[in-house]
Amino acid sequence: MAATDGHGAGTGFFTSVEDVSARLAEAGYLASAAVATTVFLADRLGKPLLVEGPAGVGKTELAKAVARVGGARLVRLQCYEGIDEARALYEWNHAKQLLRITAGRDESWDDARGDIFGEEFLLARPLLTAIRGDEPTVLLIDETDKADVEVEGLLLEVLGDFQITVPELGTITATRHPFVLLTSNATRELSEALRRRCLYLHLDYPDAALEARIVRLLVPGLDAVLADGLVQVVGALRAMELRKAPSVAETVDWARTLLALGADTLDDTVIRDSLGVVLKHQDDIIRAAAKLAPA
Known part of the structure; x- marks a missing residue:
């Protein structure tokens, strides 16, 4: 796999759209033509890929599969309400800094300050970890x-220029671009500035034929x-007004x-007794059992 020069080159994981499809399939991820094409373009152009769609359609698994077939380490930033710069980018090891200041009480503040804002006191979080790495990274x-x-x-500098600015140290620029994949369940609208820096892929539930192949x-x-x-029953469940539709997983x-139960048919009893595997709310189970019951 080719290393990037840090100036817009791709990550070099794949050689063609067909290569994406074949190698992801070997890793257990069956990609549609649209998915394979967009992944190839993100890899070749060195652009972040924003994958949007309902929960449980394989967005996160796509990143994991790309990491597996690319022989790359996976660095994951799990977003949540309240996440800040210290959890996403970096923070300073304040306890270690305090010990250093205490040990050097006779030094001037300028000398001490120069010491405590060095690399050994910097705690890299996912974004900085991915940018600083010199190995293949997703x-x-x-x-x-x-x-x-x-x-x-905070993401714009990372996604636009593959760099992070640490005021005390300067700008840290990637010498090898990571393959960047962002996921969104579309619970809120992402900014145009963020979208502009990414290629876009909408990932929905697979059609019945593809889902049967996955199974x-x-x-x-x-x-x-x-x-x-x-797969037909799962499709019928997704068509209902449920609190949470079944994911592909x-x-x-x-x-x-069904395999563990030794079931050879999907009869009403088997469905009723195992609905808790795919539905996680009691009112969904009651609604589904009533809808799926024979007339």
Whole structure:
């Protein structure tokens, strides 16, 4: 894999769209043509990739799969309400700084200040860790929409120039660009400034044919006809007005459940007894059981 020169080169994980599809499939991630194309372009152009869509459609898993096939370390920034610069970028080790100041009481403040704002006192958080790395890296900024709007400002320098400015040390620029993937469940609108710096991919629930392929790939012991029937039931569940629709991962969990139960058909009893695998709210289970019951 080619290293970047730090001036806009891609990460060099993939050679073609077909290469993306084939290697992600080997890693257990079946990508549509749109997904494979967008991942290839993000890799080739060295652009961050913003993946938006409902929870449970494989956004985070896409980043993990890219890291696996690229032989890259995965650096993850999990966003949440209240996350700040100290948790996203860096912070200073105040306890260590205090010890250094105490040990050097006879020094002038200017000399002490120069010592305590050095690399040994800097605690790198995910964004700085990914920027400073010289090995292949996938930076996952997960659930970006859960962070406060102000956090987006922290991301702009990283996503636009692959650099971070530490006032006491200067600007730290990536010598090797990470593959950056941001996810969003679209619970709030992300800023245009952030979107402008990214390629965009909307990831929705897969169609029935693709989801059945995913189930057969990840649960190879399940009968193909049973897998198809399972996917049809999951599709019917997603069409209902539920508090939480089943994710693709929960479809796979249900398939593994059927295999563990030794079920050879998806009858009413099996469905009713195992709905808790794919539905996580009691009112959803009651609603689904009533809808799926035979007339």
